[in-house]
Amino acid sequence: MEEILLRLKELLFPSIAAVAVLSVDVNIAIVRVDAQCTADGAACPVCGTWSNRVHGSYLRFPADVPSGGRRVVLQLKVRRFTCGNSDCARRTFVEQIPGLTRRHSQRTERLCSTLASVGLTLAGRAGARIAGVLDE
Secondary structure, rough: OHHHHHHHHHHHHOOOOOOEEEEEEEEOOEEEEEEOOOOOEEEEOOOOOOOOOEEEEEOOOOOOEEOOOOOEEEEEEEEEOOOOOOOOOEEEEEOEEEEEEEEOOEEEHHHHHHHHHHHHHHHHHHHHHHHHOOOO
16 A cells, blocks of 8 residues: 555655655545645745744645546645744744645646646637636
């Protein structure tokens, strides 16, 4: 089972090192991938101080690029860290996974870049129709 999850991680996130795939659930319409970040900590986005003090965690559900005609949704467990700099205005912050998530984004970086490429290439109504299919 461990080997299968490692291969899935390589297929789903080829350029992202700090992600572990926990499980994959496939049904007729949706592929749900449970994943979590494996980094030791994160840098505060305000002051840049490194922190590994976990304040809590929660699930994010960013949409990803469709696979095999099915919608892909990540169930991504992210951690909230406490900033160790007492002079920083930010008390806590959430880890971001470079190449996968962005703050407040409901889509992965891959889906955002795919939608942008479709929009720039096709433009107009044709691009909007195809982008609507990809973003469902």
